[in-house]
Amino acid sequence: MPLDAAKLFDFDRLFEDLTAEGFGDWAATLKRETAAALSSDGHGSLTTWIDAWTKLPDIAADTIRLDQGAVEATGLISDDERAELRTTLQQFHPWRKGPFRLFDIDIDTEWRSDWKWDRLQNHVELRDRRILDVGCGNGYFGWRMLAAGASLVLGLDPFLLYVMQHEVLRRYLGPSCPNYVLPATDAIIPPRLNAFDVTFSMGVLYHRTSPVDHLKALHDSLKTGGQLVLETLIVDGDARRVLVPEGRYAKMRNVWFLPTVPMLELWLRRTKFTDIRLIDITATSTDEQRSTDWMTFESLPDFLDPADQTKTIEGYPAPVRAILTATGT
Numbered sequence: 001m002p003l004d005a006a007k008l009f010d011f012d013r014l015f016e017d018l019t020a021e022g023f024g025d026w027a028a029t030l031k032r033e034t035a036a037a038l039s040s041d042g043h044g045s046l047t048t049w050i051d052a053w054t055k056l057p058d059i060a061a062d063t064i065r066l067d068q069g070a071v072e073a074t075g076l077i078s079d080d081e082r083a084e085l086r087t088t089l090q091q092f093h094p095w096r097k098g099p100f101r102l103f104d105i106d107i108d109t110e111w112r113s114d115w116k117w118d119r120l121q122n123h124v125e126l127r128d129r130r131i132l133d134v135g136c137g138n139g140y141f142g143w144r145m146l147a148a149g150a151s152l153v154l155g156l157d158p159f160l161l162y163v164m165q166h167e168v169l170r171r172y173l174g175p176s177c178p179n180y181v182l183p184a185t186d187a188i189i190p191p192r193l194n195a196f197d198v199t200f201s202m203g204v205l206y207h208r209t210s211p212v213d214h215l216k217a218l219h220d221s222l223k224t225g226g227q228l229v230l231e232t233l234i235v236d237g238d239a240r241r242v243l244v245p246e247g248r249y250a251k252m253r254n255v256w257f258l259p260t261v262p263m264l265e266l267w268l269r270r271t272k273f274t275d276i277r278l279i280d281i282t283a284t285s286t287d288e289q290r291s292t293d294w295m296t297f298e299s300l301p302d303f304l305d306p307a308d309q310t311k312t313i314e315g316y317p318a319p320v321r322a323i324l325t326a327t328g329t
């Protein structure tokens, strides 16, 4: 598709496809809620980001690579255009999830999200599957899912900056690709939606005041027999233990429940998931999450106890993440 055909917030094909698949009522809800979210520009930032988006240089990629760590668009551009692109991309700071490479500009994001992808990609079949990614950030994983054969990826994230980053990336990586990021939360999933073959929730559960309600919503999103991929922070211990931080955890204000793996498995059984499998446990390293030129705020090295890297600055166990898969019933 030529770049001049690229439109901002162009979700019509998504709504049409969902309607054609029998989810017309939900498509209407998504359309209404998306319009509402995009018109409630609390701090005026969205207007600034949209203005920056319109200033992106009109250049088209010769080659797109979605199947590698740095999701990439390449093509011949002038030094002036590259400088203009870099300046405009930096207006969408902080870039947290990636990496991306656009016309030889390396967007070195806070997270090596590709490492998370490497840990899970062989445990989930995505070919011809319809995918929901709840809390998708800027949609990095959606591109990797398309490369793995997904027929449609719907990402939900309430943070408008990440929705805008996706709009920037979509412009060069494929305006017509079925990888969407909508400004919404898990609250938009109605009971018994039964729409998706695979639902991802990565890095979201511990932000929820009610993790069980989050798991119920994920279950509702899935077709019978559909697969959940769940990634979250965990602590060591048995099925009777869950850490609820007194205040901040790793300087984050909005962390509520860090279960043990047996506790998480119990929550999954109670919310009617079966075939629960633990596929990975990894302690987050300061190589995987760190400040960069594209995310200049504090990062993991600042969140750990300088005298003991196995603890957060508050004295809690340092971040360890588990990935589990489970089947919806």
Ligand SMILES: C[S@@+](CC[C@H](N)C(=O)[O-])C[C@H]1O[C@@H](n2cnc3c(N)ncnc32)[C@H](O)[C@@H]1O
Pocket: 097, 111, 113, 134, 135, 136, 137, 156, 157, 158, 159, 162, 184, 185, 186, 187, 201, 202, 203, 204, 207
């Ligand atoms: C730690 S990031 C994880 C991003 C990505 N899934 C990953 O694994 O790298 C958590 C994301 O969840 C989003 N989020 C927070 N509450 C949410 C909710 N109730 N529903 C959907 N997304 C939510 C945040 O805006 C943020 O982008």
